[in-house]
Amino acid sequence: MRELSVYIHIPFCKSKCNYCNFYSRPLSELKPVRGSAVFKQYAGLLIKEIEITSEKYSLESSHINSVYFGGGTPSVMSVYFFRDLMGYIEKNFKIAGDAEITVEINPESGGLEKLYALKSLGVNRLSIGAQSFNNAALKTAGRIHNKNDIYNAVNNAKKAGFKNISLDLIIGLPGQTKDIFYSDAKSIPGLEPAHISAYMLSVEKGTKFYEIRKKRKIKGFAFTPEEKIAEYYEILCRILNEKGYKHYEISNFAKNGYESRHNINYWNRGEYLGLGPSASSFLKLEDGKEIRKTNVPNLKKYMQNISKKFYGCGNDNKDSERNNDDFIEILTEKDKINEEMFLSLRTASGINAKRLSELAGQEVYRKVINKFIKEGLMENFKDDIKLTHKGMLLSSEIFARIMV
Ligand code: SF4
Incomplete structure (x- = not known):
């Protein structure tokens, strides 16, 4: 039986964080189609993409083990958006009884009502973008939540019945001294998340941090040196290990049985279907080829591609091809x-x-x-x-x- 994970990219955020190079647009830029209409329209596009790719790559009888709504900020989407998507997937695919269904939420948009609704739709895992428990570090990072929002979001998630809660953390934000990081690391186990993802800050082109670093001296602004980031990573590993978290991948820690099935599938080179602008898929074709397909990181072009059914797939034996800015690569040995x-x-x-x-x-x-x-x-x-x-x-x- 063909097993598949599904990643659904939500390209909307309330504002852009200073370190982020994921493809997302501030909600405020979507003026012409603002509000619930854009959510409905976006759900329709994703469903169309599932239809096109399912037909093209014969995915119809696949067994789905995990669905991951990432972004961007999935929690800005309306409950109806998730209902439409999950409803379509359930109707058209076989979803494993114990499938892991994750939604990423940002602390400021983790309201109780929405979390109850997500739970009732079958979502069984929440990944909360905490990033830091220090308000000054959060502000420098351009986050719009504060420490209290993280506590509220975790409490709401527990009230709504979620047991599988993951927290995201960034190691080495500007202004994160050793004391601040130590306090961050110590704050996590108290919230009893089942899973923690901790990423070392890397300053990528296209981010506000990259521009700031190019200007070199900005008063009162200091990036954390690499050796300090390494030291903080060691601190985090030690604290989480003492609290019973298994360090099961470079950036991931979990209580027993709460390792992310979706990510494990990536590391095992299992197949996955990525939907939405900038999302990547990894698929094994019937002729033995393995392809990686990355959708154009641009909402408008993505919409055009979907409406014109632009989905080349390397049938012509080229190593890679661009198809109206979607990129398809056939993996070599x-x-x-x-x-x-x-x-x-x-x-x-x-x-x-x-x-x-x-x-x-x-x-x-x-x-x-x-x-x-x-x-x-x-x-x-x-x-x-x-x-x-x-x-x-x-x-x-x-x-x-x-x-x-
Ligand atoms: S870090 Fe998350 S919330 Fe911030 S801009 Fe990037 S995707 Fe949006």
Whole structure:
């Protein structure tokens, strides 16, 4: 049976955060089609995309194990939007009885009424974008919530009956001193989330932080140095470990049984269908090809593509193609090998040593991997090779050295 995860991208936010390079538009920019009409219109587009891709890639009989509403800010959408989407998916696909259905919410839009409604629609996991518990750091990051909003959102989620609650945290926001970060890290277990995702701040092109850093000196504004970010990461790992959270992937921690099924599918190279502007899909075609398809990161162009059914899929044996700005890439054997190594090594279970030797090549295994083991960046555990904490911090450099 073909198993599939579904990611639904919501390209709307109330305002743009200073570190964010995800594709999203401020709601205020959608003046001509503002209000509930745009939500209904957007649900219609997503449903159309499901119809087109299902037909093109024969997805109709797939068994869906997880659905993830991410963004953007899914919690700005009306309950009717989720009802329309979930209703369509349930009617047209087989959804596993224990499927994980996640909605990302921002603390300021985690109202009780909406959470009750989401629960009744079958949503069983909430991912709350806390990012920090320090009001000054949140303000610098351009977040529009404060510490109290996080507590309210978590309490509302629990009242609405959610057991599977995840908190997102950013390590190394400007102004996050060691004391502030320590206090952030200590605040988390008190809220008893089942899952925590913690990402080290990286300043990406196209963000406000990137522009600020280019100007160099801004009075009263200091980015956190990389070595400090590494130190904070170690602090977080230690605190969460003491509180019984399993560090099951570089950026993810969970109580037993609450590991994110949706993300595990990504790391296992399972198939997923990404819907909405900027969303990516990974699909295995009947002829053995594996493709990665990324939708154009532009709402207007996305709408045009859907209405014109623009969905090329590499039928003509090109390695990659652009189709009205959707990007479709056929993975080469090298791509597949690299993905398997990197995605497995991101996880706490690592990769079977023999398999790693086959993938990386015996020469690289003997010289490079053994060197990493001696340097304490990797470790042997039974028959597997895993990254150590130190190795997780240097994962990009490690992957660059072993890629084929
Ligand atoms: S971080 Fe989240 S809320 Fe902020 S702009 Fe990006 S997608 Fe929107």
